[in-house]
Amino acid sequence: MIETVLRSEDLPVADRFAWWREMTSQTLTPTEITSDHSDDFRACFRLLDLGAAQVSVLSYPSLRSRRTPALVRRSDPELYHLALTLRGRQSISRCRRDASVGVGDLLLYDSSHPSDASAFPDDGSAVEGIVVNVPRTAIPLPAAKVDRLLGSPLPGDSGMGALLSQFLIRLAPESDAYRPQDAIRLGGLTVDLITAFLAHHTDTEDSAPPESRQQALLAGIHSFIECNLTDPQLSPAIVAASHHISVRYLHKLFQGQSFTVSAWIRQRRLEGCRRDLADLQLSDKPIGFLAARWGYVHASEFTRAFRRAYGVPPSTYRHEALHGGQLTDRRLRASRRSDDLMPG
Incomplete structure (x- = not known):
């Protein structure tokens, strides 16, 4: 995965605003800010940079951004932009339609039409949000129907909107744990989720490809x-029943994931335990307490699983994480290389 992190504080004060205008014009869409x-x-x-999609996480003060007719004529990358507001308020005016969005709302707009947008923090600090760039041609839905959603707030707290929002919110913070080959899969999944979300709001679910x-x-x-x-009762049977599918079909869905359902549950639990063991604020909590927080009823079962995944007992890992670090980092990198070999 190609990840770029840029902060205005790394630049001289006089250069910061010009840098922001140039950088957003190059990575999002050219606008007047x-x-x-x-x-x-x-x-x-x-x-x-996920290949099929680009995901931008932004934090900035109040501003106004205008995509003028002249800018559209000069250059149109033909992109859809899907924005999720995490903090603050935003408004947009396009094609004589005005809309306002707040925290948790999703907003679809594009590079092919003029627009006038403003963003304001609620508490005087910063506006925060996530913007996904997807080529218009990557969305396999009738363009005329999708375009009817442009500039209209869409709910991000229920149904497909909640699923998409949660995915985007979790995507960026965990990028350090991704491997280069994950980028292509995550890019495709991002496009598929956006397609399913838009299909739901345009009543074109049947138009979405089966793979989406x-x-x-x-x-x-x-x-x-x-x-x-x-x-502790979480199992493939529980997962399948909650989604009204058979266990057999659930396992079929995971065939292309390089791990089984049980292996994924175990891996995510162990990753949660590992983070807690390395958390200084939780250093006074017994290891058994932390294991129970992640669904492990028996301490011996947890210890065996943790040693198998990371090469050391939980107590040793905690000591290294809180007092050393280098050995822990080497063990963690080694465990990531072996993740695909974990049996179900």
Whole structure:
């Protein structure tokens, strides 16, 4: 995965606003940007290049961004932009339609039409959001129907919107754990989730390719597993029943994932335990308590699973993480290389 992290604080104060305008024009879409904070523009930009999609995580002060008719005529990369607001408020005006979005809302717009957008923080600090760039040609739905959604707020707290939002929110913070080959799969999954989300809101589910619907189902299953890792009873049978599919079909969905359902549940639990063991704020909690937080009822079972995954007992890992670090880092890198070999 190609990840770029840029911060205005790394630049001289006088250069920060010009840098932001240039950088967003190159990575998103060329626009005219103005801001009351241009004298000392404090912003952060994180870009994940997933091949089929680009995901940008942004933090910035209040500003206005205009995609003028002249800019559209000069250059149109023919992109859809799907924005998720994490903090603050945003408004957009396009084709004589005005819309406002707040925290948790999704907004679809594109590079092919003029627009006038403004963003304001609620508490005077910063606006935060995620923007996904996807080529218009990558969305296999009737363009005329998708375009009807442009500039209209879409719910991100229920149904397909919640699934898509949760996926995007989790995508960036965990990028350090991804391997280069993960980028292609994650890019395809991002496009599939957006396709399923737009198909739902345009009543064109039947137009979406079967693989997109399958990937959306798989993403929902992953989200369900994440939300229920603390349940000791979590199993392939529980996962299948919760999604109204057979266990056999569930295993079929995971055939292309390089791990089984049980292996994925175990891996995610162990990763949660590993993070807790290395957390200084949890250093006073017994190891058995941390294991129970992630669905392990028996301490001996957890110890065996942890040693198998990371090469050392949990107590040794915790000591290294809190007092050393280098040995722990080497063990962690080695465990990541062997993740695909974990049996179900």
